[in-house]
Amino acid sequence: MEALPPWPYPLWIAHRGAGKLAPENTLAAFRVGLALGYQMAECDVTLSGDGVPFLLHDARLERTTNGFGLARLQPWSAMAQLNAGRWHGTEFATEPLPTLAALAGLARETGLMLNLELKPGPEDDARCGRIAATEAQRLWASIETPPPLLSSFSIEALAAARDHAPALPRALLLERVSDGWRDAARELGAVAVVIEHRAVDAEVVLQALESGLRVLCYTVNGEAEARRLEDAGVDGLITDAIDRLGPQALP
Numbered sequence: 213m214e215a216l217p218p219w220p221y222p223l224w225i226a227h228r229g230a231g232k233l234a235p236e237n238t239l240a241a242f243r244v245g246l247a248l249g250y251q252m253a254e255c256d257v258t259l260s261g262d263g264v265p266f267l268l269h270d271a272r273l274e275r276t277t278n279g280f281g282l283a284r285l286q287p288w289s290a291m292a293q294l295n296a297g298r299w300h301g302t303e304f305a306t307e308p309l310p311t312l313a314a315l316a317g318l319a320r321e322t323g324l325m326l327n328l329e330l331k332p333g334p335e336d337d338a339r340c341g342r343i344a345a346t347e348a349q350r351l352w353a354s355i356e357t358p359p360p361l362l363s364s365f366s367i368e369a370l371a372a373a374r375d376h377a378p379a380l381p382r383a384l385l386l387e388r389v390s391d392g393w394r395d396a397a398r399e400l401g402a403v404a405v406v407i408e409h410r411a412v413d414a415e416v417v418l419q420a421l422e423s424g425l426r427v428l429c430y431t432v433n434g435e436a437e438a439r440r441l442e443d444a445g446v447d448g449l450i451t452d453a454i455d456r457l458g459p460q461a462l463p
């Protein structure tokens with residue numbers, strides 16, 4: 213079995229910027245993660261109707277903003293006016309939806325590393341993968357931190373990322389380990405798989421390693437589970453529990 217190339221990312225990754233401590237996928241959230249010692253954050257990247265990559269988890273705007281409807285159908289000029297923090301608390305009342313370009317600015321300023329999860333809107337997989345990955349490759353070309361790790365549940369989005377931004381590392385997201393998972397990752401030229409944590413054990417890590425893949429896990433919010441996964445040999449733990457687990461909390 214060949215040794216894997218060096219892995220430039222830290223073990224602990226703050227989910228959606230700051231887990232539940234700040235409004236997900238906002239610049240305020242990444243700053244909270246940084247303040248708690250996190251050097252890397254996961255976030256969700258999608259596209260506006262007119263092709264601007266920005267951060268949003270859901271296909272629709274209602275849960276985390278004061279907007280309505282599918283983000284995929286709306287121009288960025290309208291979504292740029294929305295509030296993305298008030299739902300979480302009044303102290304975040306002025307927080308906007310961030311563009312990928314704004315996130316790159318924060319990464320340049322702070323050294324924060326990113327796992328950009330490509331989250332296409334309905335029937336938007338290839339366009340989202342192509343535009344978001346191309347833009348990320350351009351934005352991070354002059355940033356000194358390791359490049360953003362692109363991940364997705366969407367094979368179509370990752371294939372578009374591979375074809376249009378080959379310099380950026382890719383990871384396939386999996387809810388479970390089922391037939392052909394390593395072949396799918398290999399065809400995408402992935403360097404890693406990001407697997408729902410309960411599906412991961414030492415055997416899965418070994419199988420991944422045999423295919424030249426690292427294993428990261430989401431979303432790991434318990435200390436005993438984190439230790440079990442570390443013992444199994446995983447290279448990344450994506451967590452909401454950034455005030456209880458992670459760089460400062462676990463030795």
Ligand code: G3P
Binds near residue numbers: 269329363
């Ligand atoms: O990228 C890992 C994790 O974020 C995937 O699930 O729904 O939280 O984006 P979700």
Ligand code: MG
Binds near residue numbers: 255256329
């Ligand atoms: Mg995500």
